[in-house]
Amino acid sequence: MRWLEDIRYNKSLDKSDFKICNGEENVKQYFNLGDNIEIEGDKPYINSHFTNGFNSEKMPKESGLIRIRFIVNCEGQTDRFRLLESDLQYGSKKFNRKISDTVMALSKSLTGWKQKINSEGNPADYYQYLVFRIVNGEIIKILP
Amino acid sequence: MKVILTIIISIVLVGSIFSQPNCNIYLWQSDTLQYKACKHSIKFNDYYQFDMKGIAVLDSCLAICPYYADANYEYGVVYLKAGNFIGWNKYINAAVKYDAANYLGLRASCRGKFFADYTGAINDIDSLASIVNYDIGFVHDGTYHLDAYKALCYKALNKNIIAIELFEKHLIKNSEFIGLFDYLHLGVAYHNIGNYSKAIDCFSNQEKINNLAENNYYKAKSYLKIADTIEFDKYIHIANELINSKQKMIDGYHIMEDEIFMSDIQNIKELADNIR
Numbered sequence: 001m002r003w004l005e006d007i008r009y010n011k012s013l014d015k016s017d018f019k020i021c022n023g024e025e026n027v028k029q030y031f032n033l034g035d036n037i038e039i040e041g042d043k044p045y046i047n048s049h050f051t052n053g054f055n056s057e058k059m060p061k062e063s064g065l066i067r068i069r070f071i072v073n074c075e076g077q078t079d080r081f082r083l084l085e086s087d088l089q090y091g092s093k094k095f096n097r098k099i100s101d102t103v104m105a106l107s108k109s110l111t112g113w114k115q116k117i118n119s120e121g122n123p124a125d126y127y128q129y130l131v132f133r134i135v136n137g138e139i140i141k142i143l144p
Numbered sequence: 145m146k147v148i149l150t151i152i153i154s155i156v157l158v159g160s161i162f163s164q165p166n167c168n169i170y171l172w173q174s175d176t177l178q179y180k181a182c183k184h185s186i187k188f189n190d191y192y193q194f195d196m197k198g199i200a201v202l203d204s205c206l207a208i209c210p211y212y213a214d215a216n217y218e219y220g221v222v223y224l225k226a227g228n229f230i231g232w233n234k235y236i237n238a239a240v241k242y243d244a245a246n247y248l249g250l251r252a253s254c255r256g257k258f259f260a261d262y263t264g265a266i267n268d269i270d271s272l273a274s275i276v277n278y279d280i281g282f283v284h285d286g287t288y289h290l291d292a293y294k295a296l297c298y299k300a301l302n303k304n305i306i307a308i309e310l311f312e313k314h315l316i317k318n319s320e321f322i323g324l325f326d327y328l329h330l331g332v333a334y335h336n337i338g339n340y341s342k343a344i345d346c347f348s349n350q351e352k353i354n355n356l357a358e359n360n361y362y363k364a365k366s367y368l369k370i371a372d373t374i375e376f377d378k379y380i381h382i383a384n385e386l387i388n389s390k391q392k393m394i395d396g397y398h399i400m401e402d403e404i405f406m407s408d409i410q411n412i413k414e415l416a417d418n419i420r
Contacts, residue, residue, distance in 0.1 A: 003194035005226040090233035129227035141260040144398030
């Protein structure tokens with residue numbers, strides 16, 4: 001591992017044809033390349049994408065945080081999605097699969113990720129993440 | 145005339161305390177373990193924050209002195225920036241355990257800004273206020289005084305009346321530390337409870353301090369609520385001009401509270417057109 005939190009290719013999880021344009025060693029963090037989230041429609045699009053696609057139902061024991069972290073490549077395509085979960089006190093938790101699978105699927109179906117430009121002036125590959133704050137089975141906030 | 149605190153926030157990194165640590169302070173306290181860890185930690189500056197070689201430096205620091213709070217904090221910051229709440233929580237909790245006065249405020253604002261843990265943030269700010277007898281200071285990137293940030297957390301929890309009380313108190317108590325967005329958030333809180341004239345006053349004050357697309361958008365929104373379409377048109381036009389010239393709220397890491405986008409302006413214009 002080169003950087004903390006690097007996402008290495010895993011053939012059981014990742015697309016074999018997903019292209020890292022500038023080499024694995026040059027995948028940047030999203031915040032090192034200008035504005036925070038850069039996607040067509042901005043944050044309102046992300047919010048509506050999950051509002052429309054996430055079938056909220058009251059699930060009293062399903063509260064906590066989910067992080068979906070992934071790579072956006074130089075062409076705005078995404079892959080290497082990884083899931084991290086906790087309860088609201090940042091302790092260990094496994095969400096009901098109905099929730100975590102939906103959040104993952106909706107994250108994968110987001111489109112319109114924009115190119116970010118690296119210091120050499122070329123389209124970069126970068127790590128992006130989304131954090132979902134979930135209370136009683138409902139997404140109440142999407143970050144960052 | 146009030147002195148307005150101006151803080152450039154967009155490029156301020158969350159963690160930078162290793163830039164010039166004064167390690168001698170630990171020698172004066174006869175704490176040689178913290179002194180050695182502190183001296184070793186300076187090497188962390190040689191690496192990009194996520195670099196495993198830099199992380200190895202932090203591991204060494206903590207092997208020398210597990211209770212060296214700064215190294216725990218820096219370790220946590222790397223996880224924080226990757227959105228890893230579990231890794232971050234482990235290390236920031238250690239930093240707070242060993243140096244609560246310095247790290248409670250930082251944990252508070254990171255909890256709120258990165259994980260929408262507004263209740264946790266409020267609790268941390270209250271804890272900090274209970275253990276220090278000096279000004280509690282600012283959030284991790286300097287954007288807000290912690291008194292204002294506490295108010296913002298209540299607003300985010302939809303407790304607008306408490307938020308207004310705290311913001312108003314902060315503006316009097318900390319008149320030399322008025323932040324770049326304090327009046328904007330206060331105005332939105334007034335708008336949320338239906339006090340549109342107070343909201344408009346706040347947006348006018350915000351205009352004098354830091355005129356942004358946001359204060360003009362919310363001002364237009366308040367005028368629309370009182371059916372003043374002439375003023376609505378005026379301020380939504382200004383909001384549109386400012387957002388096109390990128391004179392808007394921006395943060396390198398996340399979307400800010402009350403930040404707006406072009407679609408917000410388009411949506412409210414359509415709403416206004418339907419009302420006319």
